[in-house]
Amino acid sequence: MNAGQIRSAERALSIGTWLIVFGAVLFSVLTVTPLMAAHTPADWSWTSPILPLVVDAAVVIVVRLDSVLARLGGHGGKWPVALRWMTGTMTLALNVGDSALKNDLVGVAVHSVSPLLLIVTAETGLAYRRAITAAVAALNARERADEEARVTAAAEREEAVARRLREEREHQAGLAREQREHEARLAREQAEREEKARREEWARADARERREQEERERREREREQQEREREQREREAAQRRVRDLQERAERERREQRERAERAARERAALLAAGPPAEKLPEDKARSAVRAAFEARLPVRAAADLTGWSVGWVSQRYQELRDPGTPDDAAARQLEGAAS
Structure with a gap:
């Protein structure tokens, strides 16, 4: 049985117990109230339901606290037992009292059913709850033991895996060390070959660099010669442009003087x-x-x-x-x- 089934059984017990308690309380109030009314002064007849309610309240308290203590696995001592039996006896006496005073044995038997059922149900429910609490404790203990066993087994498996991994790492480290030594030897040989090839390449590069340097110097000399020639041509073109501008400016000044002189002659002619x-x-x-x-x-x-x-x-x-x-x-x- 798992924890869910245990909770379902405990819930069914609790619901059934409270149904019986509420039924017995209601039946007790309806049965005891006329008896109390018959033995109470007429002016105080309205207090007749108080006593059955007080007794039934004590029954409810006992049932509720017993269920809590049983669920926690505790025991209240002798006083809860005395209260439980005292309330049960009082409920039984009050329920059969009216029939007993009338010498009605059938009434006594009928009215004793509810109190006796309440008393037996309270004791049985307490026993059931203690048994369920013990079963739950045993189940929890078994689950803890299983969990500890699983943890131990997992730890052992992890240790075995760690040991196997450590051995594999050591093996891999040995292989890697051999591989590194082999690669280092190959690297040294490759480095020697590359160094030889590099020296040869350097020698060829030096020769090629000397040829390129000579070619660059020759091109630089040619470029400088072309640059000097281009600058000479530009200076000559600039001098020609300056002469052309000077000549054009001179022509424009001469034309302006001529126009001014002509305009002056025309004005003089018009005025004269x-x-x-x-x-x-x-x-x-x-x-x-x-x-x-x-x-x-x-x-x-x-x-x-x-x-x-x-x-x-x-x-x-x-x-x-x-x-x-x-x-x-x-x-x-x-x-x-x-x-």
């Missing part, structure tokens, strides 16, 4: 022409106004030179003072076309 016989065309009038503006002539004098109105000339003067206007841009285009 005097008042025209008739109104000048607009493009020529604009050129004359510009010449007058640059010569700082009054508006009236400029109007006399062009034959146009003073208002129109004033508007052209304003455009010349504010060169951002569209009319001024158009005038400049006309002047450029005329020039």
Whole structure:
């Protein structure tokens, strides 16, 4: 039987015991209350259920504590036994008292069933619980013994495995030592061969390095010669560009002087022409106004030179003072076309 089955049996015992206890308590209250009412003054008849309840409460306490002590494997001594039998005897006496006073033997027999069943059930339940506690203790002891045996066997197996592993490690260590010695011998031979090959390779590398060094020096000399030639060409090209720029600047300065001289001659001619016989065309009038503006002539004098109105000339003067206007841009285009 395992621990689960033992707990199931103990649970069934506990449930059955408490069913019998509650049934006996209820039957006792219903049986004893009329007896107490018949022997209690009329004014105190309401206290009739107190005595059976007190006795039944003592029965409940005894059953509950006995179950706890039995589960823990303890013993309360003589006083719990005295309380258990005293409560059982009192319950039996109270239940059969009314029938006994009436000399009703059948009633005595019937009313004694519940108290006797309660007494026997309490004693039997106590015995069962003690037996179950002992069985559980024995089962736990057996399980502990089995566990200790398993632990011991596991320890022995681990020791055997450790011993076997130690022997295998020693064997492997011996094989590894021999393997290392063999590998060291092979490594020394390989190192000697590699050292010889390395010396030969060094000798070839030195010769190759000398040839490459000579080739690098030759290429470096050629590159330096090409660099000097390229720099010479660049200097000559730069000198040509400088001469070209100087010549272009000189041509531009000469052209600017020529344009300035031509513009000055034209302004002088426009200013020296005097008042025209008739109104000048607009493009020529604009050129004359510009010449007058640059010569700082009054508006009236400029109007006399062009034959146009003073208002129109004033508007052209304003455009010349504010060169951002569209009319001024158009005038400049006309002047450029005329020039």
